[in-house]
Amino acid sequence: MNRKALHLISYGLYVVTSADGKALNGQIVNTVMQVASSPPMVAVAINKENLTCEYIRKSRVFAASVLGTDTPMEVIGRFGFRSGRDIDKFEGVRYRTGITGAPVVLDHTLAYIEVEVTREVDVGTHVLFIGEVVDADILKEGEPMTYTYYHQVIGGKTPEKATVYIGDEG
C-alpha cells in the first residue's frame, strides 16, 4: 500500500471547538464533511489524545469555523500545534459563544457550523463525531483555505495527530 495515495483526498481547514463548562478549547482539523442532506448532518474526526476530543465527548457539541485563505500561520500554529492543556487558546482571540455553547472563532472565519453530536464512532487513533447541524451561517466573503493551499502556498506541515499524518514529510 502506498499511503501517499491518501494525500490526494481533498480537504478544507477548520478550527473545531468545544466547551467544558466555562473552559473552551479548539484545534485545527481538516476532517470535516457533510454526511447527510436533510436534516443536514456533519462529521468530524478528532484525535483521541486531544483535549478537544475530551470536551466534545463530555459536551456532545462542537462548532467548526471555516478558515479563509487569509488565515496567518500564527493562528493555525496557536490552534493546531499547541495543546489546550498548556495554554488558553482563546486568550486574545475574538470569538462569540454559539447556541451550542461552543465558541465560534471570528477572525479569518468565512462561515461557522454548529453541531449537536448524535453518534460517536471509535475509529482507532481518532473518534468520528457525527451530529445534526443546529446552526450555520456565512460571516464574510472569501476563499476557503484548502488543505492543499495550506501545504503548497503557506508551507504548512501536518501534525502527528492528524488522520493524514504519515511521518515522512521531514
Place this chain on the structure above:
Amino acid sequence: MNRKALHLISYGLYVVTSADGKALNGQIVNTVMQVASSPPMVAVAINKENLTCEYIRKSRVFAASVLGTDTPMEVIGRFGFRSGRDIDKFEGVRYRTGITGAPVVLDHTLAYIEVEVTREVDVGTHVLFIGEVVDADILKEGEPMTYTYYHQVIGGKTPEKATVYIGDEG
C-alpha cells in the same frame, strides 16, 4: 440557519465503486475523508437510494478513484447523473478489479483507495461507511479535482442525492 454556509466545506471528487458478485457499479461522490491514521481508516457517505449503497452494504467493500482536473463532464455525467439500475456504467470504461473485488476506474484517476468496511452508520438520507484501507496507490501525476473546481471551472451541478444538495441552485 443558513445552509449555504455548509457549501464552504471543501471536498474532492471521486468515483466510489463496489460489486455484487459480477455486477459492478459506481457513482460520483464528494464525501470521502480519512478518519484515522494508523491503521488508516476512510469514510464515505452514500445516499441510501443509490445502487452503490446497496452493493457496499452487501459486499462490505468499496474503492474510491480520485479524479483529476482533466476529467471530462461526460465521465462525471455517466457515473454521477445516471443510475446503475438503468445502464451498465462500466460498459466501455477502462477499469481493473481491485483486491477487494471492487473496480478501480483507470481513466482520469490519479490514485485509488480500497476499503474493507467495518462500520456502517445510518445518518438519515445517507449511510456513512467507515473502513480500513487495504490497498492504495498513485496512478499518475495531476491535480485532484476539487468540488469547487467542478462547480466553478467546469460548471458542474449538484445532484439531488448529494449530501450537500439544497435545491436552490436552479
